Structures are given as C-alpha cells and as structure tokens.
Amino acid sequence: MRMRLAIAGAAILGLMQTSALAAWPEKPVTVTVGFGAGGTTDVVARAVAELVSKKLGQPVVIENKAGAGGAVAVTALSKQPADGYNIVATTSTTITLDPQVTKLAFGLDDFTYVAATGEFPEAFIALPKSGWKTLKDAIDASKGAGKTTYASSTSLDRMITAALGKQTGVQFVPVPTRSGAEVVTQVIGGHTPLGYSSGAYYPQAKSGELSVLAVLGEQRLKGLPNVPTLKELGYGLSSVNLILFVAPKGLPADVAKTLYDAFAAAAADPSIVDLMEKRSLNPFVATGEALAKTIAGQSEGFKKLIEASK
Structure with missing residues (x-):
C-alpha cells in the first residue's frame, strides 16, 4: 500500500512539474x-x-x-x-x-x-553639400588640418577609425553620442563633418539627406550598390x-x-x-x-x- 502511495505521489509530483514547465511564461x-x-x-x-x-x-x-x-x-x-x-x-x-x-x-x-x-550596415556618412563622394575624398580634404571630427557611438568605430588614421595620417577625433540615431542627428545638424553609423542613416540616405561614403561590411549593400566598402577603397578594414x-x-x-x-x-x-x-x-x-x-x-x-x- 505504501509503495502504491509513493508511486502515486511521484506521478502527481511529475505532473505538477510538467505543468509548471508548460506554463512558462507566466508573466x-x-x-x-x-x-x-x-x-x-x-x-x-x-x-x-x-x-x-x-x-x-x-x-x-x-x-x-x-x-x-x-x-x-x-x-x-x-x-x-x-x-x-x-x-x-x-x-x-x-x-x-x-x-x-x-x-x-x-x-x-x-x-x-x-x-x-x-x-x-555600418557606414561612414556625411552631408551631400560636402561634395564628398567616397571616404577617400573626406580624408584628402582633412589632410591639411591633419585631423577631423566624427560622430561616434561605439568603441568599435573608435578602433576602426584609429586603424584608419594610422594608414592615412589623419586623426579621427570621436564626438561621443548614445546611438546611431544620434549620430545621424549630429551630422544632419552640421555638428560634425562625418559620422560612423550602425544603420540608422539608411532612410536619410535613400531620401538624399545624407551621403554614404563607405560601408564597413565585406560586401556592398544591396540597397546602396554604388557605395564601396572600406576594403574596396584599399584600407583593408571591415566590421561585422x-x-x-x-x-x-x-x-x-x-x-x-x-x-x-x-x-x-x-x-x-x-x-x-x-x-x-x-x-x-x-x-x-x-x-x-x-x-x-x-x-x-x-x-x-x-x-x-x-x-x-x-
């Protein structure tokens, strides 16, 4: 009798545990x-x-x-x-x-x-009125001063731009922001000539409010087929x-x-x-x-x- 009760108790406990698991999430x-x-x-x-x-x-x-x-x-x-x-x-x-x-x-x-x-789709962005078609244009324009500011939101973009600076002789000075959307705001507002954005730039790029100078992936973006990658520009850098x-x-x-x-x-x-x-x-x-x-x-x-x- 005790054995049957023990087995029955174990079975009930098992059913309760199964029910508890099935109930997730409960809030x-x-x-x-x-x-x-x-x-x-x-x-x-x-x-x-x-x-x-x-x-x-x-x-x-x-x-x-x-x-x-x-x-x-x-x-x-x-x-x-x-x-x-x-x-x-x-x-x-x-x-x-x-x-x-x-x-x-x-x-x-x-x-x-x-x-x-x-x-x-990480990319370097600028205002169309700059006249820059690619990132190389922006770098060439900055060589006289030896440095340029850009809107930054992550440690990754600071690492990439530091490596880029070593190759080009231009110091990229980050202006910190809290998000890719804020990077776009900084560039559109004319507060920095460049921005490194993780993707929030795309609607403005399609509408013509922003120019995309280079993308950071291994391949060009489907939606921006004319924008070269950093590797295509000869810098040997990429970011995923x-x-x-x-x-x-x-x-x-x-x-x-x-x-x-x-x-x-x-x-x-x-x-x-x-x-x-x-x-x-x-x-x-x-x-x-x-x-x-x-x-x-x-x-x-x-x-x-x-x-x-x-």
Missing part, C-alpha cells in the same frame, strides 16, 4: 534595449518583440537603457535571475569587443545567447556587427528552447524580413549553440585585430 517578459529609442537596434527589437509576444502568449515589454555602447544594459542583465523574464537587445560587439578594450563587469561566458536577427538578444547565463533548457523557437519564428516573419530590407540590414538569423559559436569566433577575431593594431 510579461522584459526586453531592455541597450541603446536609445529610434536607433536600428531599438526599431528591430520592438518589431521582433511584438511577434515574440504573440508566440509566447504574454506581453513583451520594451525598455530603453542607453549608455556605454550598450554596456549599461548588459551589465545590469548579468545581475538578473536566469528565469527567461529578462532579456537584453544589444549589438554583438558590446559583448565580443567592448570587454577587450574597456574594463567591464561582464565577459563572454556570462550570458545565454538567445538570438541574432540581422547584421548592421549583429543585433543580439541575450539572457543571463544558466537559463533552464526548456525556457531557452521556448525563447529560441519564438525568436527564430519572429526573425523569419515577412514583416521582419521587410523591415530588414528597409533598414538595409543584411539577413542573419541564429539561435542557441550555433549563435554562441559565432559569438566566440567574433570575439577571437577582435582579439587578433587588437593585437595586430598595437
């Missing part, structure tokens, strides 16, 4: 965007979150916590419980590069890599940066899988594909372990670049 999920409202990361995160919410059956609340190139939000996340209810939308370089060049309270192994949903969703390390396997599936489905939705095209984001979707391997490889690549540039 809203918060996605904290590590950059200001209106930038590419923010726009994509909000669109993806809306679809993820439908998939999860719970609201996905967006908050903005800008600062330090996304590091403020990521630092705060590393102190949150690993229960799936707190996620940060940031850029991959916030995690793969920034801890290597700045003392930060997090590292590569402090997170669960939920999803990447696009690759940034992803829109990244991360959770604290140690996320339960069932919760992690639920999130992987929800974010993968959102990234494949026609509305997100259309948004990527409008923002000229290169298509890139990865989740879970495959994404973690990509992040580790990107981190190692930056380590080699830093060592080579010393």
Whole structure:
C-alpha cells in the first residue's frame, strides 16, 4: 500500500512539474534595449518583440537603457535571475569587443545567447553639400588640418577609425553620442563633418539627406550598390556587427528552447524580413549553440585585430 502511495505521489509530483514547465511564461517578459529609442537596434527589437509576444502568449515589454555602447544594459542583465523574464537587445560587439578594450563587469561566458536577427550596415556618412563622394575624398580634404571630427557611438568605430588614421595620417577625433540615431542627428545638424553609423542613416540616405561614403561590411549593400566598402577603397578594414538578444547565463533548457523557437519564428516573419530590407540590414538569423559559436569566433577575431593594431 505504501509503495502504491509513493508511486502515486511521484506521478502527481511529475505532473505538477510538467505543468509548471508548460506554463512558462507566466508573466510579461522584459526586453531592455541597450541603446536609445529610434536607433536600428531599438526599431528591430520592438518589431521582433511584438511577434515574440504573440508566440509566447504574454506581453513583451520594451525598455530603453542607453549608455556605454550598450554596456549599461548588459551589465545590469548579468545581475538578473536566469528565469527567461529578462532579456537584453544589444549589438554583438558590446559583448565580443567592448570587454577587450574597456574594463567591464561582464565577459563572454556570462550570458545565454538567445538570438541574432540581422547584421548592421555600418557606414561612414556625411552631408551631400560636402561634395564628398567616397571616404577617400573626406580624408584628402582633412589632410591639411591633419585631423577631423566624427560622430561616434561605439568603441568599435573608435578602433576602426584609429586603424584608419594610422594608414592615412589623419586623426579621427570621436564626438561621443548614445546611438546611431544620434549620430545621424549630429551630422544632419552640421555638428560634425562625418559620422560612423550602425544603420540608422539608411532612410536619410535613400531620401538624399545624407551621403554614404563607405560601408564597413565585406560586401556592398544591396540597397546602396554604388557605395564601396572600406576594403574596396584599399584600407583593408571591415566590421561585422549583429543585433543580439541575450539572457543571463544558466537559463533552464526548456525556457531557452521556448525563447529560441519564438525568436527564430519572429526573425523569419515577412514583416521582419521587410523591415530588414528597409533598414538595409543584411539577413542573419541564429539561435542557441550555433549563435554562441559565432559569438566566440567574433570575439577571437577582435582579439587578433587588437593585437595586430598595437
């Protein structure tokens, strides 16, 4: 009799545990965007979150916590419980590069890599009235003074421009901003002659308000086929940066899988594909372990670049 009761009790406990797992999420999920409202990361995160919410059956609340190139939000996340209810939308370089060049309270192994949903079309931008057609024109115009200012938003752009300065003899002086959208504002307002933007420039570039002088990827952008890459201009430099969703390390396997599936489905939705095209984001979707391997490889690549540039 006792044996039957023990077995029955174990069965009931198992059913209760299964029910508890199936119930996740039981409350809203918060996605904290590590950059200001209106930038590419923010726009994509909000669109993806809306679809993820439908998939999860719970609201996905967006908050903005800008600062330090996304590091403020990521630092705060590393102190949150690993229960799936707190996620940060940031850029991959916030995690793969920034801890290597700045003392930060997090590292590569402090997170669960939920999803990447696009690759940034990073570029150098200027006002059309400058008359510059490519970045080489801007550099040639700056050689007399030996330096030029540019609107900056990340440690990555400062590393790229430092390497560019060594090659060209022109010092690129960063004027810090909090987001790619603010970079665009600085350039359009005439506060800096150049800007290094992660993608927020694209609508203004298509409308003619901004000139795009060079893109940072390995290939030209589909939406801007006449703009050369830095490598094409002979500078041998490139940058790949992803829109990244991360959770604290140690996320339960069932919760992690639920999130992987929800974010993968959102990234494949026609509305997100259309948004990527409008923002000229290169298509890139990865989740879970495959994404973690990509992040580790990107981190190692930056380590080699830093060592080579010393």
